[in-house]
Every structure is written in C-alpha cells, then in structure tokens.
Amino acid sequence: MGAGALTRDVDLPNPDAKRWQALAEKALAGGSFEEKLVSRTDDGIRIGPLSQRSTSAEPLPRTNPTAPWVVSQRVDDPDIARASAQALEDIAQGATGLSLVFEGAPNAFGYGLPRTAEALEAVLDGVPLNRVQVRIDAHPWSRAVADWLLAFLSKRRSDPTKLNLSFGIDPAAIFAGTGRLRTSIEALQESMPQSLAHFFSMGVPGVLLEADGRVFHNAGATEAQELGTMMASVVSYLRMFEKARQPLVYAAPHIGFALSVDQDQFVSIAKVRALRKLWARIQEACSIPASTASIHAETSYRMMTMADPETNILRTAIAAFAAAAGGADSISILPHTIAHGLPAGFARRVARNAQLIMAEESHIGHVADPASGSGAVEALTNDLCAAAWKEFQRIEAEGGVLASLQRGYVQNRVQTAAAKRNGAYRSGERGIVGTTLYRVGTERPVETLPQERRPTLTEGVATCEPLFPVRIDQSIGAGS
DSSP: OOOOHHHHTOOOOOOOOOHHHHHHHHHHHHHTTTHHOOOEOTTOOEEEEEOOOOOOOOOOOOOHHHOOOOOEEEEEESSSSHHHHHHHHHHHHOOOEEEEOOOOTTTTTTBBBOHHHHHHHHHHHTOOGGGGEEOOOTTTTHHHHHHHHHHHHHHHTTOOSSOOOOEEEEHHHHHHHHSSSSSSSHHHHHHHHHHHHHHHTTTTTEEEEEEEEEHHHHHHHHHHHHHHHHHHHHHHHHHHHHHTTOOOOHHHHGGEEEEEEEEEEHHHHHHHHHHHHHHHHHHTTTTTOOOOOOEEEOSTTTTTTTTSSHHHHHHHHHHHHHHHHTTTSSEEOOOOOTSSSOOOHHHHHHHHHHHHHHIIIOOOGSSTTTTTHHHHHHHHHHHHHHHHHHHHHHHHTTTTTTHHHHHHHHHHHHHHHHHHHHHHOOOOOSOBBBTTBBBSSSOOOOOEEEOOOOOOOOOSSSOOOOOOOHHHHHTTTOOO
C-alpha cells in the first residue's frame, strides 16, 4: 500500500491516531483493520501498525554501556583437541568470550565437551583469561565444574577477582531440560546456600547462579513463559539464601540470565529489555539495591532449519542484531548448520564474523538502548513484562519453579503453546523461508564434523517430564 493511498486529497500535517486509523480503514476498502494491520505475539499481545512516541521511558542499557557486548563462541566439540583448537582460533580471530558447553547440558543438543577437569583445562590452555569472558553453560555438574575452574585458575596463578566468569549454576533449567535432579528438591534447597557461600566470600566477580530461559524457549515456550519462568528461578535462589540467613544484597549481583532470541526482531528486542525491567522489579520487591541484570543471549535453536540451511544465517543475524539492540551483555550465535550435526569450521566462522561485523563495522553497540522511547518497542516491552509477571505469579502459586516442574504445570503450558504455534505453521498462517516458503529444489552439501550424538542424562533422584529442544521444522514434519 503506497503512502498516497492514505493521504490523497487530505491535508493532515499532524494527524492523530484516530484520524490516521480512519484513513487507513478507508484505504482498506472494507477490509478489517484488525485482520490486515494488527498482529499478535504468541502471548496474544497486540502489535498495532502505529504507536505514539513514548516521552517518559528510561533507557535500559547493558551492564557496561560504554563497552561492546561480548562476542561469545560456543565450545561444544566432544573431541578435546579439536575443541581446544577451535577456542584458540576463535579468540585469535576476534571473539571476546567462550561458552563452554559440556555433555549432558540441555543446551548441548547431543554434543558437548567431556565432563572432566582435564577437558576444561585443555580447552582453556593458552586462552588469555584476562581479556576473555568464560561462560559455563548450565548442566547437571555445573557445581563441580566451578571447583575445577577455580582450581585451574589457582594452578595458573590467575586472580579470579580480575576475570569475567560465569559459572552457569541453574537447577531449574537442569531439572526442566533433563527431567532429573541429582538430589531431592528439599535437599537442594537446604544445601545450595552453604555450598556456594565460599564463592561469595572469595569475591569472585561475574555470574554464579543463572536463570536460563533457553531450555523453555527451545521446547516451545512463549516469550512471557520464558521470562516468567526465569523470574521464578531467581526468586527461588533468593528464597534459598534468605532461609539460610545470608544477605540477599550480596547474592543478587551474582545472579545472571540467559535467554533465546529469534528472527522476530522487535519481539526479541523487547524481550531482552523486559528482562531488565523484571529483574529490577524483583529486586525492588525484595528491598535490594538495584543491580543491572547480566544477560547472555543465544540465537534460537527451535527456529533453525534443516532445509536450505543458508537461510539460517539470515535468521541468526536478525536475532543477534535484536539481542545487541536490546542490550544483551554477551551474545552467542548458533552456527547455521547445527540442525545437520556438529558444526565445522566454516559455519563457526560465519557465526563469529556476523557478530564482529555488527560490533566493529556497524557499531550497533555504540548507542545505549537505541529502542528507548520508541512507542512500539516500549509498549511491547511493558506488555511483555505484564504477561511475564502473570506467568511468574502462576508458578509461585504452584509452589515455585521446581515444584511446578515436578508436577508438570510448566511443561503443560509450554507444550500447549508449542502445539498452537505448530498448528499455525501447518495451516499456512505462518511460514518458514526455505522450508515451507520458497524452498529450493536442490541444496548444496552441508559440512559437519564426524561425531555421534550423546545420550541424555538418565541418573537422578528427583524426576519430572523433560522439556527437550525441538525445532519447529521437525514439529511440523518439514525438517528434512
């Protein structure tokens, strides 16, 4: 629709929203305004075609707004020698962070480093830790890996207080992603504060406990479900420390977040921003001095496709841009061939260089919270906060995140949302470029590394129905 169709023969230098809508409806010639010009998110949040500029919005910058975000590369190859070489190559070519993904992690997608101290030391050998962020992705043995990492730092005589570390301890994500906890919920809640006390006393900066929403997103959760579950996770941590009579003000700065961003650019921007506002609200409710949320964003696994995998490069670029514009502190792009197997060098290089171009050539990080004041993004951010808060309250009413998972409440809502979304793709209401839309007749061969997928975790005391990652193209039978 051309602009002239709306403004022909009309002199409206500053039309208000109602007058604009009247012109739009006239131009639609009987078509439904709501149907043609309004969309809705998976949570039912209305996104109109025109929004009033926000004049009262406060910027929501990243933790260090004067520095670019951390370009974090996944290290998930079970072959230790290859993984070590990959890590050194990534750092040499511009990456500023490493995300170490161990076997058994919900985010490993069937691969991951061997679960040994030797693997950890081999991968970090030669890495300049004073200028590289090291993230441990949440997995069932995160607590042990934290000890291995500190022992390695001691061996290298590195001062952990001067490093940028994230230990990725998240019982809720592990419980949801594997269906298992190595101890009972009650024992976990009693032991965790004492188990982590010495980390706080050492003054190690960075993230110790993490609320990881990726496991819920990749299983099909809506944005509000992902955010609400993350809030329930951090509240469970705060409640544990309060019960142990440990000051929350010391624990809060060591709590971080990890979430997924997908090809829906504006929703992903709003989701990162909403997370900052939600964490500020939680701290306010707990009478804790506000600390800025430390947010790691990873591109969505569920949006990745097997057919025409090069289209994944476009999807991940949009998602990474959204994460950067939304203010993520670190970003990891899944290589575009991940649906086919363990990514090889070319796919890893494309993932890394996409971020470097955004950071060093496009300078996306030079503006703190560029979406601040945008009527559309501010409205979407606030609506997401409201929907996520309702989900958080629902989980709290169910006894907290671990109890809700054990009883299957969270899983039921996630599965319902996934089924509704998949139905829209099957009916043609929604489409996937390269898979259900504009699919190519023949495709180029995809290079992956030779590696068998590893079995999922089967040991544990507490159990629940697991939320495994499922790509949308798999769910609708279009993933081959």
